[in-house]
Amino acid sequence: MTFTHHEETPYPEHPFAEIVRILGKGKKGSRPLTQEEAHRAMKMILADEVLPVQLGAFLMLMRVKEETPDELAGFVLAAWESFQIDNDGLVDLDWSSYAGKRRHLPWFLLSALLLAENGITVFMHGASGHSAGRLYTENMLGYLGLSCANSVAEARQQLEQRRFSYLSLEHFCPKLHEIIELRPILGLRSPVHTLVRLLNPFNAPYSIQGIFHPSYRPVHQLAASLLQQPHMAVLKGEGGETERNPDMECLVQSVHHGELSDENWPALFPRRHVKPEGLDPEQLAQLWQGSFIDEFATASVIGTAAIALKLLGKADTQQQAHELAMEYWKARDRLKFNRP
Structure with a gap:
C-alpha cells in the first residue's frame, strides 16, 4: 500500500492539517505561525473542531520550537473571544498563578491581599494539580479563611466585596484547563502554560506575571505589547510564581503603552x-x-508588593515603592484571615 502526497489524497483534508503542516514540515520547510494563523488555530481548538491526535501533534510541535510573541498574541485573542466576561473596569491588577510552589510557601498571596487592603482590586487566576508535590493557590486560600470563586459571577461579587478574588481557569476557559491537564500524559508542559498567564480575562489595565524560564520573559513582554496591554510586568518568580525571591536579584521586564523597559531589582539580603x-x-x-516571624517571608511579601506598586504607578522609584509596601505591611489589619 502506498501513501500519496497530501495534494493528491482522495479524502478532503481536515482544516487543521494545514496548521500542523506549517509547524512540522521538516527542518527547512517548517516555520512559526503568523498571528492570524495562531488565532485561527486556537479558535478551532477552543471550539472543539480539532481531533485529539491533531491537538497532541500541535502542542508538541509548538513545544519543540517554542512560542513566538505573534503566536501567543494570536492564541490570546482567540481565548478572549471565547470568554463571556464584561470588561467594565472592575479589576485594577490581573495576577496569574499557574506554577505552584515547592520550595517556599506562596508568600505572594499576602502581597496581593496587602494591595487589596489598600484599595487595589486584584484578580488572580490559575490552575492546580498539573505537577505533583506543589502547593497551588486554590488549595492555599482556605488557610487564610478565604474561598475561591466558582464562577465569573462569583468572582465579580468577591472583587466588589473584598477587592480580591481567585478563579480557576476551568471556570472561565474549560478547554484550556483540559489541555493543561494533559501534562502527565504528554510528559511536558505545552504552549498553553505560557498562554494562560497572559489571559487577563477582566481586561485589567495592569497585569503581572511570573515565569520560571528566563527566556520566556521577553516573549511575554512582546506579546503583551502586540496585544496592546497598557501596563504589564513579567519577572522570573520564585518557583515560577509571581513572587520576588528576596535573596536574588530580580529582573522585571515591562510594557507601558507599547514602550518596553527592563529593570533590575537588587537582592534584599547579602x-x-x-x-x-x-x-x-x-x-x-x-x-x-x-504570630510567626520570618525575615525571608516578610521580605518576600514586601518585595513582591513593591514591584506591583511600581507597575501600578503608585511610586516612581524602587525605593519609594519599597517604602510604600513597608508602610502598608506595618499598618495591615492583623485581625484578618482567621480560619473559620
Whole structure:
C-alpha cells in the first residue's frame, strides 16, 4: 500500500492539517505561525473542531520550537473571544498563578491581599494539580479563611466585596484547563502554560506575571505589547510564581503603552537563606497576624508588593515603592484571615 502526497489524497483534508503542516514540515520547510494563523488555530481548538491526535501533534510541535510573541498574541485573542466576561473596569491588577510552589510557601498571596487592603482590586487566576508535590493557590486560600470563586459571577461579587478574588481557569476557559491537564500524559508542559498567564480575562489595565524560564520573559513582554496591554510586568518568580525571591536579584521586564523597559531589582539580603525543611501553610495567616516571624517571608511579601506598586504607578522609584509596601505591611489589619 502506498501513501500519496497530501495534494493528491482522495479524502478532503481536515482544516487543521494545514496548521500542523506549517509547524512540522521538516527542518527547512517548517516555520512559526503568523498571528492570524495562531488565532485561527486556537479558535478551532477552543471550539472543539480539532481531533485529539491533531491537538497532541500541535502542542508538541509548538513545544519543540517554542512560542513566538505573534503566536501567543494570536492564541490570546482567540481565548478572549471565547470568554463571556464584561470588561467594565472592575479589576485594577490581573495576577496569574499557574506554577505552584515547592520550595517556599506562596508568600505572594499576602502581597496581593496587602494591595487589596489598600484599595487595589486584584484578580488572580490559575490552575492546580498539573505537577505533583506543589502547593497551588486554590488549595492555599482556605488557610487564610478565604474561598475561591466558582464562577465569573462569583468572582465579580468577591472583587466588589473584598477587592480580591481567585478563579480557576476551568471556570472561565474549560478547554484550556483540559489541555493543561494533559501534562502527565504528554510528559511536558505545552504552549498553553505560557498562554494562560497572559489571559487577563477582566481586561485589567495592569497585569503581572511570573515565569520560571528566563527566556520566556521577553516573549511575554512582546506579546503583551502586540496585544496592546497598557501596563504589564513579567519577572522570573520564585518557583515560577509571581513572587520576588528576596535573596536574588530580580529582573522585571515591562510594557507601558507599547514602550518596553527592563529593570533590575537588587537582592534584599547579602547571603541566601536556607530553605525550610517542610512547608506549613498555617504560617501564611500567622505571618500576617504577627504570630510567626520570618525575615525571608516578610521580605518576600514586601518585595513582591513593591514591584506591583511600581507597575501600578503608585511610586516612581524602587525605593519609594519599597517604602510604600513597608508602610502598608506595618499598618495591615492583623485581625484578618482567621480560619473559620
